[in-house]
Amino acid sequence: MLLLHISDTHLGKRQYGLDDRETDVYNTFSSLIDEAIKEHVKAVIHTGDLFDVPNPPNNALYHAMNEIMRLRNAGIDFLSIPGDHDTPKRAGEKYPQKILEIAGLRLINDTYVDLEGEGSKVRVIGIKHKPSLLSEQLKDQLRSVKPAPGFKNVIMLHQGIREVLPYAYSWQISQGDIPLGFDYYALGHFHTRMLQKFGNGELGVAGSPDIIREEEIEGYKKYGKGAFLVDLSSNQTNVQSINLDIRPQEVVTISSADYKNEIDKLLQEIPVKYHKKPILHIEVNGNYSKYALEYMAKLQEVVLHYRIIKYNTEQNQTDGSTLPSNSTIDELIRKFFEDKGYSKQEINIILDMIENIDDEKVVKDSLQKISMGEKGEN
Numbered sequence: 001m002l003l004l005h006i007s008d009t010h011l012g013k014r015q016y017g018l019d020d021r022e023t024d025v026y027n028t029f030s031s032l033i034d035e036a037i038k039e040h041v042k043a044v045i046h047t048g049d050l051f052d053v054p055n056p057p058n059n060a061l062y063h064a065m066n067e068i069m070r071l072r073n074a075g076i077d078f079l080s081i082p083g084d085h086d087t088p089k090r091a092g093e094k095y096p097q098k099i100l101e102i103a104g105l106r107l108i109n110d111t112y113v114d115l116e117g118e119g120s121k122v123r124v125i126g127i128k129h130k131p132s133l134l135s136e137q138l139k140d141q142l143r144s145v146k147p148a149p150g151f152k153n154v155i156m157l158h159q160g161i162r163e164v165l166p167y168a169y170s171w172q173i174s175q176g177d178i179p180l181g182f183d184y185y186a187l188g189h190f191h192t193r194m195l196q197k198f199g200n201g202e203l204g205v206a207g208s209p210d211i212i213r214e215e216e217i218e219g220y221k222k223y224g225k226g227a228f229l230v231d232l233s234s235n236q237t238n239v240q241s242i243n244l245d246i247r248p249q250e251v252v253t254i255s256s257a258d259y260k261n262e263i264d265k266l267l268q269e270i271p272v273k274y275h276k277k278p279i280l281h282i283e284v285n286g287n288y289s290k291y292a293l294e295y296m297a298k299l300q301e302v303v304l305h306y307r308i309i310k311y312n313t314e315q316n317q318t319d320g321s322t323l324p325s326n327s328t329i330d331e332l333i334r335k336f337f338e339d340k341g342y343s344k345q346e347i348n349i350i351l352d353m354i355e356n357i358d359d360e361k362v363v364k365d366s367l368q369k370i371s372m373g374e375k376g377e378n
């Protein structure tokens with residue numbers, strides 16, 4: 001039996017406020033559905049962040065609904081677990097996936113779906129995303145999850161895992177918390193693709209199929225972007241990467257001393273190198289220059305969008321404490337509290353609370369943890 005593992009599609013995302021980027025994200029999703037139909041898979045399994053926000057724009061819902069209907073007409077299931085991005089902030093509010101159940105999507109919230117075909121049976125367990133505050137509950141849940149005898153077994157998760165992304169501070173579980181005995185571990189949440197052996201099975205992080213954040217560019221250049229085609233028909237799980245032809249993004253450096261030559265060179269090279277107008281992230285070596293900035297506007301002819309991410313000036317090379325201009329808000333908050341002497345664990349609680357500020361239960365739990373201090377942790 002074949003499955004197509006996809007993840008983190010972030011439908012509705014409008015990178016840099018651009019219509020074209022919103023459309024790119026929809027087109028990328030359509031390409032994934034094309035692949036599923038072409039490969040005659042039994043089901044598409046989506047490991048979270050189907051949408052960019054829990055209350056997606058109508059365009060995103062409309063697009064998702066059309067594509068899921070297209071799959072259904074081809075006899076292919078769409079199994080989905082919620083990620084952090086599509087988890088509603090308010091208790092009692094529906095997951096956006098609930099709307100798509102009308103079109104045939106199968107939402108797996110801490111339960112399972114059995115698939116049958118070609119003489120084999122596959123059980124797909126789906127665990128919905130849990131925030132860091134519920135990591136103990138999540139670990140208990142994972143301890144009780146067992147592969148079913150007589151089935152090929154797949155587990156879907158949307159969590160941060162310490163060994164996979166230790167520097168992101170965002171993990172809730174370690175590899176040791178993941179139950180053994182599954183044939184395929186389908187992971188979402190990390191946007192960079194990854195595939196490794198795990199127990200007797202394979203563990204795949206499908207990644208985001210488009211470049212949602214600048215820090216994904218490196219991984220995109222190394223591993224491509226797209227989906228995993230998972231073949232469960234033999235004893236050994238076989239996983240193949242499917243790469244999509246997405247809009248390219250690149251980090252380039254321009255020196256403000258020689259900006260004319262370097263920009264002219266880019267103007268010549270880019271149309272030859274790419275068949276889709278790329279997005280450029282520019283590091284400037286040297287100080288701010290009005291003339292360089294004006295000349296840079298010429299790039300508009302050959303790129304969809306360009307942005308300056310950083311000035312490498314002598315000043316901030318000698319002063320190690322300067323933050324790069326592309327720091328995320330989380331990093332800035334983290335740095336602020338670190339300088340004030342808070343521990344990583346305490347900062348995680350604060351960030352979790354900020355992220356879930358609309359969720360009364362999470363805020364209450366956070367405040368309780370903060371008031372208990374370190375005594376609350378073991």
Ligand SMILES: [Mn+2]
Binds near residue numbers: 008048049083085191
């Ligand atoms: Mn995501």
